Amino acid sequence: MRQKKFMLSEDQIPKQWYNIQADMPVKPQPMLNPQTREAVTQEDLESLFCAECAAQELNQTDRWIEIPEQVRQMYANYRCTPLVRAYGLEEALGTPAHIYFKNESVSPIGSHKLNSALAQAYYCKQEGVTNVTTETGAGQWGAALSYAAKIFGLEAAVYQVKISYEQKPYRKSIMQVFGALVTPSPSMSTRAGKDILTKMPNHQGSLGTAISEAVELARVTPGCKYTLGSVMNHVTLHQTVIGLEAEKQMEMTGEYPDVIIGCFGGGSNFGGITFPFMRHNFSGERNTRFVAAEPASCPKLTQGRFEYDFGDEAGYTPLLPMFTLGHDFQPSNIHAGGLRYHGAGTIVSQLLKDGYMEAVDIEQKESFEAGCLFARAEGIIPAPESCHAIAAAIREAKQCAQNNEARTILFCLSGHGLIDMAAYDQFLAGNIR
Amino acid sequence: MRQKKFMLSEDQIPKQWYNIQADMPVKPQPMLNPQTREAVTQEDLESLFCAECAAQELNQTDRWIEIPEQVRQMYANYRCTPLVRAYGLEEALGTPAHIYFKNESVSPIGSHKLNSALAQAYYCKQEGVTNVTTETGAGQWGAALSYAAKIFGLEAAVYQVKISYEQKPYRKSIMQVFGALVTPSPSMSTRAGKDILTKMPNHQGSLGTAISEAVELARVTPGCKYTLGSVMNHVTLHQTVIGLEAEKQMEMTGEYPDVIIGCFGGGSNFGGITFPFMRHNFSGERNTRFVAAEPASCPKLTQGRFEYDFGDEAGYTPLLPMFTLGHDFQPSNIHAGGLRYHGAGTIVSQLLKDGYMEAVDIEQKESFEAGCLFARAEGIIPAPESCHAIAAAIREAKQCAQNNEARTILFCLSGHGLIDMAAYDQFLAGNIR
Numbered sequence: 001m002r003q004k005k006f007m008l009s010e011d012q013i014p015k016q017w018y019n020i021q022a023d024m025p026v027k028p029q030p031m032l033n034p035q036t037r038e039a040v041t042q043e044d045l046e047s048l049f050c051a052e053c054a055a056q057e058l059n060q061t062d063r064w065i066e067i068p069e070q071v072r073q074m075y076a077n078y079r080c081t082p083l084v085r086a087y088g089l090e091e092a093l094g095t096p097a098h099i100y101f102k103n104e105s106v107s108p109i110g111s112h113k114l115n116s117a118l119a120q121a122y123y124c125k126q127e128g129v130t131n132v133t134t135e136t137g138a139g140q141w142g143a144a145l146s147y148a149a150k151i152f153g154l155e156a157a158v159y160q161v162k163i164s165y166e167q168k169p170y171r172k173s174i175m176q177v178f179g180a181l182v183t184p185s186p187s188m189s190t191r192a193g194k195d196i197l198t199k200m201p202n203h204q205g206s207l208g209t210a211i212s213e214a215v216e217l218a219r220v221t222p223g224c225k226y227t228l229g230s231v232m233n234h235v236t237l238h239q240t241v242i243g244l245e246a247e248k249q250m251e252m253t254g255e256y257p258d259v260i261i262g263c264f265g266g267g268s269n270f271g272g273i274t275f276p277f278m279r280h281n282f283s284g285e286r287n288t289r290f291v292a293a294e295p296a297s298c299p300k301l302t303q304g305r306f307e308y309d310f311g312d313e314a315g316y317t318p319l320l321p322m323f324t325l326g327h328d329f330q331p332s333n334i335h336a337g338g339l340r341y342h343g344a345g346t347i348v349s350q351l352l353k354d355g356y357m358e359a360v361d362i363e364q365k366e367s368f369e370a371g372c373l374f375a376r377a378e379g380i381i382p383a384p385e386s387c388h389a390i391a392a393a394i395r396e397a398k399q400c401a402q403n404n405e406a407r408t409i410l411f412c413l414s415g416h417g418l419i420d421m422a423a424y425d426q427f428l429a430g431n432i433r
Numbered sequence: 434m435r436q437k438k439f440m441l442s443e444d445q446i447p448k449q450w451y452n453i454q455a456d457m458p459v460k461p462q463p464m465l466n467p468q469t470r471e472a473v474t475q476e477d478l479e480s481l482f483c484a485e486c487a488a489q490e491l492n493q494t495d496r497w498i499e500i501p502e503q504v505r506q507m508y509a510n511y512r513c514t515p516l517v518r519a520y521g522l523e524e525a526l527g528t529p530a531h532i533y534f535k536n537e538s539v540s541p542i543g544s545h546k547l548n549s550a551l552a553q554a555y556y557c558k559q560e561g562v563t564n565v566t567t568e569t570g571a572g573q574w575g576a577a578l579s580y581a582a583k584i585f586g587l588e589a590a591v592y593q594v595k596i597s598y599e600q601k602p603y604r605k606s607i608m609q610v611f612g613a614l615v616t617p618s619p620s621m622s623t624r625a626g627k628d629i630l631t632k633m634p635n636h637q638g639s640l641g642t643a644i645s646e647a648v649e650l651a652r653v654t655p656g657c658k659y660t661l662g663s664v665m666n667h668v669t670l671h672q673t674v675i676g677l678e679a680e681k682q683m684e685m686t687g688e689y690p691d692v693i694i695g696c697f698g699g700g701s702n703f704g705g706i707t708f709p710f711m712r713h714n715f716s717g718e719r720n721t722r723f724v725a726a727e728p729a730s731c732p733k734l735t736q737g738r739f740e741y742d743f744g745d746e747a748g749y750t751p752l753l754p755m756f757t758l759g760h761d762f763q764p765s766n767i768h769a770g771g772l773r774y775h776g777a778g779t780i781v782s783q784l785l786k787d788g789y790m791e792a793v794d795i796e797q798k799e800s801f802e803a804g805c806l807f808a809r810a811e812g813i814i815p816a817p818e819s820c821h822a823i824a825a826a827i828r829e830a831k832q833c834a835q836n837n838e839a840r841t842i843l844f845c846l847s848g849h850g851l852i853d854m855a856a857y858d859q860f861l862a863g864n865i866r
Contacts, residue, residue: 003510010438077436077812106539108812110851150809170603173854176861177808375610376583379510379541418543418851421606428609 139171230266239272572604574662672705
């Protein structure tokens with residue numbers, strides 16, 4: 001199980017994020033105010049988000065956005081993350097493909113989510129915000145935000161999807177160690193939660209519902225802003241640090257990826273790894289394939305419709321032009337809680353519509369088979385979300401074996417699964433079919 | 434929460450382990466065969482351990498032992514581990530002390546245990562062994578051995594202390610993902626287990642009991658060797674990679690530690706971080722203090738007696754000259770399962786007897802207070818075992834604050850606590866007093 005790890009020195013950690021909006025051949029359509037049906041303005045967004053994030057959200061001109069020095073310092077605590085040649089996995093698959101993964105699981109929180117949490121918490125603090133709210137599924141984002149809030153001296157309130165709160169109690173505990181207030185959603189603490197529970201007392205929660213609650217709390221709490229772990233443009237912007245590092249690290253390998261894969265919930269990890277590479281496709285210089293791996297039980301990219309829809313269940317957010325299953329879609333209780341979201345980011349939706357990327361859907365059983373194979377071959381137990389990217393990578397690698405084709409595959413290992421072992425238990429016991 | 438991380442390049446990862454036995458002013462007394470009361474020979478040890486580990490165990494002459502190339506390659510997957518200046522913790526304590534920690538939690542298994550698991554599994558494979566057995570407390574060692582066995586193509590059977598098996602189900606699942614057979618101990622699968630359960634049907638297990646079971650299984654299984662996660666000289670030898678790296682990394686800081694601290698179960702993490710530095714005390718070149726932090730509920734170093742005792746509950750092991758609470762001592766069910774052991778390694782015991790090191794005992798509540806403070810200041814949730822080292826470091830740092838003394842403190846963060854969150858839950862709920 002020899003691996004080969006490619007690392008950057010601290011001064012090679014990117015100093016700017018890549019804003020793909022500046023380069024997109026067709027820009028995303030505007031978000032709309034649901035009352036007026038007019039394009040949402042920065043001012044509108046500032047009622048919810050901190051000003052800098054609101055500005056980044058709508059910025060379609062600046063290709064490079066500077067990473068603040070204090071955020072870069074915090075990045076340096078765990079970045080660069082390793083780019084790893086997965087010899088063990090290649091051998092296990094008997095494939096001529098060269099498989100690389102970008103290992104975001106080494107962050108102290110165990111996933112890529114910290115890349116944006118640090119940025120959002122930093123900007124909030126700079127702007128005099130005292131409290132932040134958010135929602136979380138599996139808890140990866142909630143843990144990251146709790147951590148970042150603690151570091152920058154903010155109070156954090158997190159609504160965690162009820163089924164994940166119960167399935168993954170350790171992530172709740174992590175958030176609490178970092179001082180966050182964690183509430184299972186839907187809850188009786190908000191109007192949105194009460195309305196849902198009145199209609200459906202046994203509602204298991206969803207990201208859409210939790211977003212409604214977190215947004216409402218931010219709206220009614222002075223000094224409080226809402227933060228988000230995926231979907232929005234500025235979140236994906238912060239995650240481009242992944243792809244920018246990976247680009248430099250791939251140069252060190254002497255290879256260039258033929259296909260790049262990320263699991264897909266709202267799009268931030270997928271966009272993070274792919275967007276910096278995609279700009280070379282826009283320019284015609286490269287012809288890389290980009291594959292989003294989504295769960296078969298929540299297939300917005302492969303089976304959803306491109307239309308204006310709310311980002312949350314209660315309809316508090318602007319209308320987003322995106323692939324969606326409908327904002328009242330109730331995803332089944334798969335273990336990859338971070339992928340249980342009805343919609344997709346507007347940038348990614350536009351790119352998919354315009355043929356710059358592909359999507360595949362993965363059954364839960366296939367995802368855990370892939371995760372176990374990867375763990376045994378590479379020694380890292382992946383998060384259930386990341387298992388979807390691995391499964392898609394394995395499909396590609398098997399195809400290479402069939403065609404005897406030595407393609408170069410890169411995927412993002414978005415997080416480790418050490419806190420998701422109950423899910424692996426279920427799989428090993430044969431309870432995931 | 435600015436940190437400063439000191440890293441070595443891959444070619445600076447040590448090529449040799451440091452064998453402190455070669456330099457000890459007074460060598461450890463021999464282990465004895467309990468029947469004959471004669472010194473245990475390498476041949477005796479080989480009935481249980483692979484030949485190379487047996488040889489290393491008794492080697493009192495070679496100062497440097499080469500790390501096999503394949504083990505070094507596996508080390509390179511996660512080493513060097515960061516040496517971190519803990520500015521956040523210093524600030525939180527208002528201390529003039531400079532606090533550094535060696536972060537072994539970044540290994541894919543989450544603790545330092547992999548350093549020896551890889552070596553032991555490698556040697557077993559080289560010698561034609563097909564199966565390995567071991568015991569584990571909290572599961573850190575068992576997870577590491579399961580991982581290493583999978584990598585080198587061995588079958589692993591792990592006896593996990595029953596109370597930890599129940600308190601920390603995720604570590605059992607991790608071992609199972611890596612293909613190990615995990616049995617809660619005491620079990621009915623061995624004579625030793627049956628005897629204990631017959632006398633005490635509700636026995637919660639202890640490392641001493643689990644060792645008896647693993648040793649017995651190794652003895653009755655053809656092609657099977659026993660492996661151990663701490664206590665023995667060869668295990669601590671493999672862990673010296675920690676201190677050897679730390680020595681080079683401390684050079685990069687321009688400082689030299691005044692005091693070095695490790696938590697203490699059997700001694701491998703403590704010896705791993707301290708022994709390479711201790712050689713400079715032997716030579717008179719330095720006068721560093723070395724502090725072992727043990728749990729108040731299992732205080733072999735601070736309250737045990739130095740005498741010959743068995744390493745396990747049933748009396749299967751040789752007699753070891755060590756500080757012990759008696760091999761039938763029943764430690765209370767603290768969360769730091771890795772520290773629930775009645776004895777101490779023979780090298781460390783001799784060093785303590787001869788005044789080359791100190792020991793302190795830490796109450797469980799103090800350990801978790803320290804762990805939470807550290808998590809909030811440095812962003813890493815420490816394993817309950819590591820919390821003991823942190824607590825001892827905090828005591829030192831507070832003393833520095835009182836005396837306005839800028840001492841340099843180094844401690845080993847032996848592992849992260851992401852799989853021990855149930856323990857933090859108990860602490861946050863006020864149930865640990």
